Amino acid sequence: MLGLPDSITTCLFDLDGVITDTASVHRKAWKQMFDEYLEAKDGKGFQPFTEGDYNKYVDGKPRQDGVRDFLASRDIQLPDGSPDDGGDAETVWGLGNRKNTRLQAEIERNGVEVYEGSRRYLQLAQEKGLRRIVVSSSANTQMVLQVTGLDRYIEGRIDGVTLAEQHIKGKPAPDSFLAGAKLAGASPDQAVVFEDATSGVAAGRAGNFGFVVGVDRVGHADELKRNGADLVVQDLSELIQKG
Ligand SMILES: O=P(O)(O)OC[C@H]1O[C@@H](O)[C@H](O)[C@@H](O)[C@@H]1O
Missing domain, CATH: 3.40.50.1000 (HAD superfamily/HAD-like)
Structure with missing residues (x-):
């Protein structure tokens, strides 16, 4: 059947x-957030977050696992922090929350x-x-x-x-x-x-x-x-x- x-x-x-x-909306929000973070950390010559990175380290996983697994692929380790960390906190929760704010704003703007x-x-x-x-x-x-x-x-x-x-x-x-x-x-x-x-x-x-x-x-x-x-x-x- x-x-x-x-x-x-x-x-x-x-x-x-x-x-x-919405996979494309997630992918875009992740890229904006990680690129912003990496540029602030490494300067203009930073190595951007790619579609391959998304598919391999982030896609389908819970938000915090996506943050941790991608950062680990770049040898970066951050403290977990806590669920109410603001988007400017350099923690796993902080970066995840920053991405979530972008995602929700995009959904509010353009629907699903x-x-x-x-x-x-x-x-x-x-x-x-x-x-x-x-x-x-x-x-x-x-x-x-x-x-x-x-x-x-x-x-x-x-x-x-x-x-x-x-x-x-x-x-x-x-x-x-x-x-x-x-x-x-x-x-x-x-x-x-x-x-x-x-x-x-x-x-x-x-x-x-x-x-x-x-x-x-x-x-x-x-x-x-x-x-x-x-x-x-x-x-x-x-x-x-x-x-
Ligand atoms: O950040 P959210 O909305 O809790 O979603 C977590 C993950 O949910 C999955 O369904 C998406 O494929 C991922 O891209 C996303 O990161």
């Missing part, structure tokens, strides 16, 4: 880049675009009785689902807020998807993971889920396959066509 093996009862959807066109193929897929999955859970590392998940009206299709959510509250490990660990399957009362082999990030498909593989769909919006299909996708599509409408 809907391009999935017959054994699948439950869909676990990543949000940014799978359902909504929903991939039509994904909205249609959610609707059909609902009509056909498949369970529908969003599993995202983003602490902004609820806001994005609300402003887009997508919350009407979603039965449950494991997101950046849940991860922090319940001390659940972020992607590439499989724990957030396992928590999503549990929320739907499904075993991992009955669930499909939809992911656009290499850390996300790796989490799908590590959790032994029934099926892992990689969603390639940026031309990294090979990376998605190598890291755990059983199938790679460019848009969920391709799965609808499979029937």
